[in-house]
Amino acid sequence: MKDLTLKIRLVFLPLLGITLGFLFLYSLVHSMFFLSLKFREDVLGCYVPFLLAIVLVFFLLRPTVKRLYGKQKKWREAYYVVFTLTIAIPTIIAQSYLSKATGQLTALEDINQLTQQKESKYYTLNRYxxxxxxxxxxxxxxxxxxxxxxxxxxxxxxxxxxxxxxxxxxxxxxxxxxxxxxxxxxxxxxxxxxxxxxxxxxxxxxxxxxxxxxRQFTxxxxxxxxxxxxxxxxxxxxxxxxxxxxxxxxxxxTEPFNRRMGSEFLWVFGSMGIGLAVSFVLMSYPKIEP
Known part of the structure; x- marks a missing residue:
């Protein structure tokens, strides 16, 4: 029990804080500075969060994990992978949600009016x-x-x-x-x-x-x-x-515009919960080495 309490204090709670903090801060920066610019969405929405998650695990969680499970190399490597996915996946889903949620719908009479309107993410056409x-x-x-x-x-x-x-x-x-x-x-x-x-x-x-x-689309x-x-x-x-x-x-x-985001918002927290649960189980199994 003492070992589990120590693991929660030194590993699990920092992981929870890093996951929530990274999700909030990256989503805030992305929405404020990058969503309106013409960057590749797959880079800012997927690759960058994943690479930053690796960096966070390496510098913030790896030293503690290495200290607690010094000789158990296979467990340490499993932790690094699971912790990275726990941090990265909810943030990646959140960026997809933000991109869809903040996109404006512009109604056009026909496609030739596109240049006459402020650039938007979504459009409807009356004649096409x-x-x-x-x-x-x-x-x-x-x-x-x-x-x-x-x-x-x-x-x-x-x-x-x-x-x-x-x-x-x-x-x-x-x-x-x-x-x-x-x-x-x-x-x-x-x-x-x-x-x-x-x-x-x-x-x-x-x-x-x-x-x-x-020709059939919404x-x-x-x-x-x-x-x-x-x-x-x-x-x-x-x-x-x-x-x-x-x-x-x-x-x-072909789906209604108000359903374009599907269940992504729920999956932000669902994927986080799954990642944290797997991390907790994986973390609690091996003994702390002296």
Whole structure:
């Protein structure tokens, strides 16, 4: 019992304080200084919090853990991983929530009014046409695994958004609806089988495209300069158009606007609770070394 009390005082309570403090401070700084700027959302919302969590664990928790469990290396390494995830995951989810919650919805009569309004994250269109006959497409194939038996296919597809039916998208068209499709398969053992399954995945994706009514959506989300942006840029290059900062790619949503955040707010605290519970159980099991 004495050992457990010492562990709670020296490890668990500092972990709780660091997790809550980091969540609050990073979210505050992110919302005040970076959400309005054109940074990659995956960098500021995911990679930076994760790297900072590693730094916090290394400098603030590692010395105490090392002192309490000096010779139990496997336990120490497990602590570092679990503590990092406990700190990072709630903060990462919170940044996604903040990005969605603070995004403004702008109503446009048609897509050509976009430049006449202050830049927003979300838009509705009263009059529009999605030209599914003039699509731009790019695909990425990946073969991995020890025996090259795991396949992944990622397909980027863009459709021009125009004011009305009959307004064809030109080679310098600026407004596009983007969609990313992902398929994977595990099993092929040779080049012939891999070729066959890549073709099967292409057919499955094409069937999804054929059956989807892209004209039915409730609102559009302006996509940031995330990692998918390069895939869309490649799709535009495939039809002879150079990607530029003026090109705007939108993601279509079919859910009501007030449900765009889903249950992310609950998961901020849910993931924190799970991480703290796992940390407590893991921390309480081994004995403190003299």
């Amino acid at each position: 046409h999605i030209d599914t006959t003039q699509l731009a497409r790019y695909e990425e194939q990946q073969v991995y695994g020890k025996t090259s038996n795991e396949l992944s296919l990622k397909v980027y597809i863009l459709f021009p958004i125009t004011k009305r039916y009959g307004d064809a998208g030109t080679i310098d068209h600026l407004y596009w609806m983007g969609r990313v499709y992902k398929k994977s398969y595990n099993g092929p053992t040779n080049a012939k089988e891999r070729h066959f399954f890549f073709n099967q995945m292409r057919k499955e994706i094409q069937a999804e495209v054929n059956w989807t009514d892209f 609102f559009l989300e302006r996509m940031d300069t995330s990692k998918d942006r390069e895939g869309f840029a490649q799709a535009l290059r495939s039809i002879g158009q150079d990607d530029s900062l003026q090109t705007v790619v939108f993601k279509a949503h």
